[in-house]
Amino acid sequence: xxxxxxxxxxxxxxxxxxxxxWNGLVGTxxxxxxxxxxxxxxxxxxxxxxxxxxxxxxxEAELSEKTKIQIAIExxxxxxxxxxxxxxxxxxxxxxxxxxxxxxxxxLKKWSEFDPNVYRLKASLSSKSxxxxxxTEFGFREVGHDGTHVLINGTPxxxxxxxxxxxxxxxxxxxxxxxxxxxxxxxxxxxxxxxxRFHSWCPPEAAFKAADRTGIYIQAEASVWIDSWMNEDxxxxxxxxxxxxxxPKGLGYNSERDEWVQAEMNRVVEYYGNHPSFIMFCxxxxxxxxxxxxxxxxxxxxxxxxxxxxxxxxxxxxxxxxDDFVVTHLVQNVGWTRGLNGxxxxxxxxxxxxxxxIPTLAHEIGQWPVYPKWSEIDKYTGVxxxxxxxxxxxxxxxxxxxxxxxxxxxxxxxxxxxxYKYEIxxxxxxxxxxxxxxxxxxxxxxxxxxxxxxxxVFWDNKGITTPKEFKExxxxxxxxxRTEKFVWESGELFxxxxxxxxxxxxxxxxxxxxxRITTNEGKVLFQKEWPLEEVAIAxxxxxxxxxxxxxxIQKAQKLNIEVGIKNTPYINHWSIWVFPSxxxxxxxxEVVIVDEMNTKTLELLNKGAKVLLMAHNLGTKKNSVSxxxxxxxxxxxxxxxxxxxxxxxxxxxxxxxLSQFPTSFHSDWQWEPFDKKAKGFVLNSMPPTYKxxxxxxxxxxxxxxxxx
Numbered sequence: 001x002x003x004x005x006x007x008x009x010x011x012x013x014x015x016x017x018x019x020x021x022w023n024g025l026v027g028t029x030x031x032x033x034x035x036x037x038x039x040x041x042x043x044x045x046x047x048x049x050x051x052x053x054x055x056x057x058x059x060e061a062e063l064s065e066k067t068k069i070q071i072a073i074e075x076x077x078x079x080x081x082x083x084x085x086x087x088x089x090x091x092x093x094x095x096x097x098x099x100x101x102x103x104x105x106x107x108l109k110k111w112s113e114f115d116p117n118v119y120r121l122k123a124s125l126s127s128k129s130x131x132x133x134x135x136t137e138f139g140f141r142e143v144g145h146d147g148t149h150v151l152i153n154g155t156p157x158x159x160x161x162x163x164x165x166x167x168x169x170x171x172x173x174x175x176x177x178x179x180x181x182x183x184x185x186x187x188x189x190x191x192x193x194x195x196x197r198f199h200s201w202c203p204p205e206a207a208f209k210a211a212d213r214t215g216i217y218i219q220a221e222a223s224v225w226i227d228s229w230m231n232e233d234x235x236x237x238x239x240x241x242x243x244x245x246x247x248p249k250g251l252g253y254n255s256e257r258d259e260w261v262q263a264e265m266n267r268v269v270e271y272y273g274n275h276p277s278f279i280m281f282c283x284x285x286x287x288x289x290x291x292x293x294x295x296x297x298x299x300x301x302x303x304x305x306x307x308x309x310x311x312x313x314x315x316x317x318x319x320x321x322x323d324d325f326v327v328t329h330l331v332q333n334v335g336w337t338r339g340l341n342g343x344x345x346x347x348x349x350x351x352x353x354x355x356x357x358i359p360t361l362a363h364e365i366g367q368w369p370v371y372p373k374w375s376e377i378d379k380y381t382g383v384x385x386x387x388x389x390x391x392x393x394x395x396x397x398x399x400x401x402x403x404x405x406x407x408x409x410x411x412x413x414x415x416x417x418x419x420y421k422y423e424i425x426x427x428x429x430x431x432x433x434x435x436x437x438x439x440x441x442x443x444x445x446x447x448x449x450x451x452x453x454x455x456x457v458f459w460d461n462k463g464i465t466t467p468k469e470f471k472e473x474x475x476x477x478x479x480x481x482r483t484e485k486f487v488w489e490s491g492e493l494f495x496x497x498x499x500x501x502x503x504x505x506x507x508x509x510x511x512x513x514x515x516r517i518t519t520n521e522g523k524v525l526f527q528k529e530w531p532l533e534e535v536a537i538a539x540x541x542x543x544x545x546x547x548x549x550x551x552x553i554q555k556a557q558k559l560n561i562e563v564g565i566k567n568t569p570y571i572n573h574w575s576i577w578v579f580p581s582x583x584x585x586x587x588x589x590e591v592v593i594v595d596e597m598n599t600k601t602l603e604l605l606n607k608g609a610k611v612l613l614m615a616h617n618l619g620t621k622k623n624s625v626s627x628x629x630x631x632x633x634x635x636x637x638x639x640x641x642x643x644x645x646x647x648x649x650x651x652x653x654x655x656x657x658l659s660q661f662p663t664s665f666h667s668d669w670q671w672e673p674f675d676k677k678a679k680g681f682v683l684n685s686m687p688p689t690y691k692x693x694x695x696x697x698x699x700x701x702x703x704x705x706x707x708x
Contacts, residue, residue, distance in 0.1 A: 057096075060096070070085070070124045072121075073121055076137065077118070085102060108140040115505075137212060140276075143309050164198050189216075195219070208278060219279075224283060265283060282327070286316045299322040311325075318332075325358050326356075343486050349430045354431075360433065370647065379460075479500055482497040490551060490580050492550050493549055496561070510533065512529050513544070526548045597618065623682045624680065648667045
């Protein structure tokens with residue numbers, strides 16, 4: 001199976017990374033006879049302001065004759081008839097275009113993520129020579145933007161999105177059944193998502209229908225991913241895994257391929273254009289080597305043809321003046337639209353986003369890997385097999401850590417969720433941000449295994465979070481906390497500012513926000529209420545301040561912060577750690593402190609002495625690694641030059657050595673000050689029964705036993 005037109009073999013329409021390169025057809029293929037005069041296209045065009053629906057019909061007629069057109073609308077869910085209209089129109093031989101205006105008189109409900117009202121539109125044509133029926137599904141909605149946010153029916157929304165990269169490991173090709181896609185999008189809703197980007201592919205119609213019914217906003221694409229590095233010989237550069245077949249040139253530089261891309265763009269918009277969920281279209285992913293003057297004209301032509309959605313040329317590369325929105329990580333001459341900014345929450349990206357005049361979404365947020373569980377191997381019962389996981393398991397067995405996969409999974413998963421929360425909240429604190437697209441809620445089994453999700457590739461929960469926990473920071477309404485750090489000293493004044501991000505269906509009126517700080521034992525150290533007269537839709541409202549004198553805290557401990565809105569499900573949590581500013585003197589007379597493992601140190605140990613080895617400056621590249629609090633990005637093998645090798649820490653939290661250092665079994669922000677200031681040592685030669693007190697979760701492509 002090969003490409004007729006080279007659209008790149010890294011995009012998900014044609015890729016062995018996820019769905020596999022399969023040969024054949026899925027879904028429905030049929031040959032249908034039509035009468036001489038028949039309806040070729042049926043288009044629904046809502047007009048919210050005037051409460052009207054324009055019906056556009058493209059009719060092909062063999063004869064010039066009079067014909068009767070009957071329009072009928074019914075609700076998909078109830079199947080109840082809502083509106084009918086009959087008109088008589090003359091047909092000329094050849095192509096005909098007719099438009100019918102329906103005055104709705106309030107009979108159609110608007111479509112949105114909150115109220116996904118879907119209707120069936122049926123048009124019938126009857127004349128002396130012909131009879132034909134054409135049906136389509138549609139929703140009564142309009143899409144626009146206010147320069148900052150996408151507007152649905154004139155109301156701003158925040159797109160809480162996820163990338164879909166064709167994950168169907170049992171079949172190797174995407175499902176074409178409505179039920180499967182409804183199940184997927186119900187999972188989206190469970191975790192607070194309202195948006196999906198189909199990365200470099202367009203899904204089957206079942207996905208659009210399911211999104212219509214569940215209230216998911218779709219960004220579909222024309223199946224292209226050709227970036228500048230794909231033009232190069234990556235084998236010669238020592239990166240064979242990044243080699244792109246045929247080294248294709250970018251869009252605008254291959255006339256036959258470009259003609260196909262333009263035709264595909266038009267097919268996607270024409271065939272799926274009535275679906276209310278289809279609010280955004282982009283040609284493809286990271287089209288870095290393309291001629292953007294050409295791309296601009298293609299987008300302009302498509303907008304003239306159908307203005308019912310927003311259009312963009314490429315994600316994460318050049319922006320043209322025809323783009324209605326952009327998804328990117330960097331805007332040239334403006335700044336970064338995503339990134340990390342240290343161990344605190346008093347930051348955002350408003351400086352960059354506020355300079356944009358089109359909605360700007362953060363590109364591919366997350367990408368924090370989680371250690372796999374070997375039991376997942378048994379789930380591959382279809383056409384794909386987890387040979388990679390089998391190899392990783394064998395290395396883990398060799399190094400004496402194969403029995404720890406469940407613990408590593410849980411510990412790395414906890415850090416994965418800490419990082420997702422950290423990133424997501426930064427965009428909610430950015431008032432001009434239009435939304436985010438996560439990479440991703442589910443694992444990616446290609447590109448060297450990017451197991452970055454809290455769901456596996458089968459869409460099953462991996463056990464590292466729950467919908468309730470995740471929606472605390474990823475929902476239409478989220479309480480936020482701005483504070484300068486996570487680690488404090490006794491004697492300091494803890495200070496934080498509370499905000500609320502709100503993109504709900506209605507403004508919040510006459511409510512009360514509550515803030516609370518408690519110890520692990522449940523003792524309340526701070527509590528305050530703030531009246532909320534009104535929180536408007538798309539508001540990032542400053543609520544009030546929290547302050548707590550920490551002078552009375554003399555023992556190192558974690559404190560828990562909670563902010564919520566009374567009598568609503570909207571609540572959010574954070575942790576801070578407080579350490580004594582002065583430590584009591586310790587009797588170390590029996591402990592010998594050394595900074596080198598030499599003959600003298602070994603003699604002391606052989607004599608039974610208590611020795612503390614300060615080893616952070618020891619080790620070689622072969623037997624040690626630098627400690628990084630922040631886990632490695634995406635995939636160790638696909639991006640090998642990161643200087644990071646770990647996915648977090650597995651901690652023996654009950655060990656006496658940590659009795660004065662409050663910690664859980666996994667990395668958290670109290671460990672961040674040690675970032676790049678400590679070392680992990682490779683301990684593969686130690687007995688399998690030996691487990692370090694603090695164990696680095698080495699990436700599963702390496703699987704070393706490492707102690708901090």
